[in-house]
Amino acid sequence: MTMEILYSFLVVGHFIGLAAIVGPFLVQMRRNSDFAIGAVLGGAITQLVTGIALTGIAASQIEDYTKIFVKLGLALLVFVAALLGWLRARKSGNTRGVKPFFHAAGGLALVNTVVAVFA
Ligand code: HEM
16 A cells, blocks of 8 residues: 555656656747756656656566666656756856757657657
8 A cells, every 4th residue: 555655656756757858848949048957857867766666666567678668768868968958058057058958858758758658
């Protein structure tokens, strides 16, 4: 029972992390500056932590890890893109050069959502 409650909290966290990446991306994708890259980085970290914890708890029920590994690989790419964008913004003091990283992180998170639901 306690494990089920923890699992449910982690699923909620997984959706909040998804929102923190895809939300800013959809709202700000047409901009050239002022990207909420910090939120995207926070979301990417949240997805890795909650996703790995969910997998750990559900391990005995998971028969095929292909989808999990694909999701993990994509989530790592989302994290690296968000981190590089965030570091660039911190170094230059603005988010003007962040656009490619912001788009890579947002786009790959959308791909991961499709993988999560269809695969
Ligand atoms: C950008 C990264 C990620 C996104 C956008 C994402 C998206 C999603 C979505 C939309 C669901 C719900 C699917 C459904 O219930 O049908 C889900 C569930 C899940 N994800 Fe992720 N995910 C990400 C990263 C990860 C990672 C890195 C892992 C594990 C290494 C992971 C493991 C899981 C597991 C185990 C579930 C099943 C939860 C359940 O419904 O019981 N996810 N993910």
